[in-house]
Amino acid sequence: MDEKPLNILIADDNQSDRMILCAIVRKMGHLVCEAADGNEAIEQYIQQKPDIILLDVIMPNLNGQQAAKAIKALAGEDMVPIIFLTSLQEASDLATCLESGGDDFMSKPYNKIILQAKINAFSRMLKMHNTLQKQRDVIRENNDHMRHEQQVARAVYDNVAHSGCLDLPNIKHLLSPFSIFNGDVLLAARKPSGSIHILLGDFTGHGLPAAIGAMPLAEIFYGMTAKGFLMADILREINLKLKRILPVGYFCCTCMVNLSFRRKELEVWMGGLPDFGLYQQSTGTIERVKSSHLPLGVLSSQAFDAETKVFDFLPGDKFYMWSDGIIEARNADSELFGEDRLFSIFEHKDSDQYFDKIINDVNEFVGESGRDDDTTLLELSMVEESVIGKVDIDLSSGAITGPTNWSMTYTLRDNTLRSFNPLPVMLNILNDVPALRNLSGQLYTLMAELFSNALEHGVLGLSSELKNSAEGFSEYYRLRSDALKVLSDAFVKFEFDLRPTADGGKLTITVEDSGEGFDYSHISPDSDKNIAYCGRGIPLIYSLCDSLTYLEKGNKVKVCLSWQTQFEE
Amino acid sequence: MSHLNMAQIQELKDVMEEGFNDLVLTYLQDSDNKFKALKKAINANDCHQVAEVAHSLKGSSANICAEALSALFKKVEDAGRAQELDSVPYTFEKIQEEFTLVKAELQQLK
Amino acid sequence: MPINASVKGDELTVAVEGRFDFSAHQEFRDAYEEAGASVTQYTIDMSKATYLDSSALGMLLLLRDHAGGESANVRITRCNADVKKILTISNFEQLFTIE
Numbered sequence: 053m054d055e056k057p058l059n060i061l062i063a064d065d066n067q068s069d070r071m072i073l074c075a076i077v078r079k080m081g082h083l084v085c086e087a088a089d090g091n092e093a094i095e096q097y098i099q100q101k102p103d104i105i106l107l108d109v110i111m112p113n114l115n116g117q118q119a120a121k122a123i124k125a126l127a128g129e130d131m132v133p134i135i136f137l138t139s140l141q142e143a144s145d146l147a148t149c150l151e152s153g154g155d156d157f158m159s160k161p162y163n164k165i166i167l168q169a170k171i172n173a174f175s176r177m178l179k180m181h182n183t184l185q186k187q188r189d190v191i192r193e194n195n196d197h198m199r200h201e202q203q204v205a206r207a208v209y210d211n212v213a214h215s216g217c218l219d220l221p222n223i224k225h226l227l228s229p230f231s232i233f234n235g236d237v238l239l240a241a242r243k244p245s246g247s248i249h250i251l252l253g254d255f256t257g258h259g260l261p262a263a264i265g266a267m268p269l270a271e272i273f274y275g276m277t278a279k280g281f282l283m284a285d286i287l288r289e290i291n292l293k294l295k296r297i298l299p300v301g302y303f304c305c306t307c308m309v310n311l312s313f314r315r316k317e318l319e320v321w322m323g324g325l326p327d328f329g330l331y332q333q334s335t336g337t338i339e340r341v342k343s344s345h346l347p348l349g350v351l352s353s354q355a356f357d358a359e360t361k362v363f364d365f366l367p368g369d370k371f372y373m374w375s376d377g378i379i380e381a382r383n384a385d386s387e388l389f390g391e392d393r394l395f396s397i398f399e400h401k402d403s404d405q406y407f408d409k410i411i412n413d414v415n416e417f418v419g420e421s422g423r424d425d426d427t428t429l430l431e432l433s434m435v436e437e438s439v440i441g442k443v444d445i446d447l448s449s450g451a452i453t454g455p456t457n458w459s460m461t462y463t464l465r466d467n468t469l470r471s472f473n474p475l476p477v478m479l480n481i482l483n484d485v486p487a488l489r490n491l492s493g494q495l496y497t498l499m500a501e502l503f504s505n506a507l508e509h510g511v512l513g514l515s516s517e518l519k520n521s522a523e524g525f526s527e528y529y530r531l532r533s534d535a536l537k538v539l540s541d542a543f544v545k546f547e548f549d550l551r552p553t554a555d556g557g558k559l560t561i562t563v564e565d566s567g568e569g570f571d572y573s574h575i576s577p578d579s580d581k582n583i584a585y586c587g588r589g590i591p592l593i594y595s596l597c598d599s600l601t602y603l604e605k606g607n608k609v610k611v612c613l614s615w616q617t618q619f620e621e
Numbered sequence: 622m623s624h625l626n627m628a629q630i631q632e633l634k635d636v637m638e639e640g641f642n643d644l645v646l647t648y649l650q651d652s653d654n655k656f657k658a659l660k661k662a663i664n665a666n667d668c669h670q671v672a673e674v675a676h677s678l679k680g681s682s683a684n685i686c687a688e689a690l691s692a693l694f695k696k697v698e699d700a701g702r703a704q705e706l707d708s709v710p711y712t713f714e715k716i717q718e719e720f721t722l723v724k725a726e727l728q729q730l731k
Numbered sequence: 732m733p734i735n736a737s738v739k740g741d742e743l744t745v746a747v748e749g750r751f752d753f754s755a756h757q758e759f760r761d762a763y764e765e766a767g768a769s770v771t772q773y774t775i776d777m778s779k780a781t782y783l784d785s786s787a788l789g790m791l792l793l794l795r796d797h798a799g800g801e802s803a804n805v806r807i808t809r810c811n812a813d814v815k816k817i818l819t820i821s822n823f824e825q826l827f828t829i830e
Binding site for chain 2: 065066067068069071072075076079110160161162164
Binding site for chain 1: 753785786788789792793823
């Protein structure tokens, strides 16, 4: 006996028999408690909680079988081995003993060796059972803990992810409830210009490791989109962040798109995802859009390639994005839904049905059996911008506070012109003026046009006429990037002047560039006459501000924008 | 020939040590009481009671190494269970003879 | 899914059999970590691999890291169509020599 002694209950109405058993058990080093009938046995069980019970079958008052039943019921999940003491020889009597909860038998005359062997065997079993029970309790506790953590993580995630605009009328989406912990991410937000950014991501792995990367990703996506950053900048930033925080081997397969209402274009960056579908109404065909990049979080910043593909995206056109859960959905025969089945859905005539049909077909394919809720699907349609309305900017901080009287000059030179997008920084400053926040879409477009005019036509001297044909368009961008490489002594200078007026404010922006200027004599200050002159997006700029004036040799332009402050009641 | 299994008795003495005398005393007293109960049950023709008491005596006698005595009690128990007590008075006489001899031997062992 | 590793000169060949997924994680890692310092070339033989998932892609990235990152010399050979497709979708040909 090198183990902790057990407590053993001996229940036998025959005193001399009990004495012998007690002597044997005590000799083994165990503790003993005694009972002379079934009732006493139950009472002793409750009081002493013995580890093993030796129970005579035939006893006065309450017999052994009845007592065994009661004790097993009291024990519940605890293990209490019961050894029946009996010389019953009928098989049916033995069966009754087993049914009542007996674990073993022993007959008279008692044999010391046999009893020791039985007690030792049950002692080992008890130890095993207790270990299992403890492990089960630990697992149960860990599981509860984990579920709680997941709930918290989920709540945090929802807060981050739901500030988006997936509910816009031109977006249909399906995001399965467990998708977060499958590593699926689906984000949508509007830029100050009114464009829509959408990001579908699929992190490696499952559970918390997959969900955790979604947090910084969503923060960067929403933060930078709201400030007007370009897709390339946002992707670069997310890639850098993920590369830095995720262990090697963890990454995020991603598709990000920018829908521009003004240019009627869809710009797509895809890394590591299966083909997506672009439906064009004019031809009634679906084009497969392929991944041309590595997933986010794999390459270093230097090696990262943010190059996008640009597609015409006219009203009625639709773009479809999905997680691999759709393609990899399995039916009862373990067959995959597959890309062929998915793309054949687009052979249908009615493009309004595609979204629902994809969901229905996948559900039907999988059937009742193996629905595993691992599906993310999104349909993005091109509509007129008026359908979805203006960008909703929070004005709750009050309209009359904030900087209302200031000026600033911001000059970009050579290298900076080559690689840096100054718009977010400038818009950030302008957005500090509460009244301008309401105009931020307008301001973004205005600033973007002014900057590209100054850089491309002014500094680089490119002719906008090239952009009239598709070949010319790419030629234009080739020339643009060549010219950028050899910049010297170049600058673009922004001057902002903001002053309060009697009923609101007025912003004057002057943009000067180091270029040759141009002959603006045929541009009348009367905006109506300039519609035909589409070279420099001037009609667009006109439509966004109160006045536009070219100065000096045409390398300087001044625009004014004024507004009335709406006081809250 | 002994009426006790002597090899078993030696084992029992090893187990019980100084408790052996107590055990013998308890067995003899308990058996005396149960004898009376058994006789009463036989007279009352209570088959169930006959079987129960004989079962108990069969077990305790086996434990005290009185194999022949235990076998006689088994006969009575079986008869009780079969509800056929005709042979029981005869067996009971033999039990009394055997018990006297067992008792004598046990007392010698003390 | 068994992983078989063999070293010949300075080249380690790891042959993957069946489904290449997270369950191969430890074995795959052991295969290149225990190969010794003399190894400078790595070949992943996919001829018996039927499928790979994103965690297998992660394991390949780990191997690439182990083999020197940007300067790693890792070849992935004899892929079947399914395996090849997954590697192509992920644009892994930018990181590995896929034959």
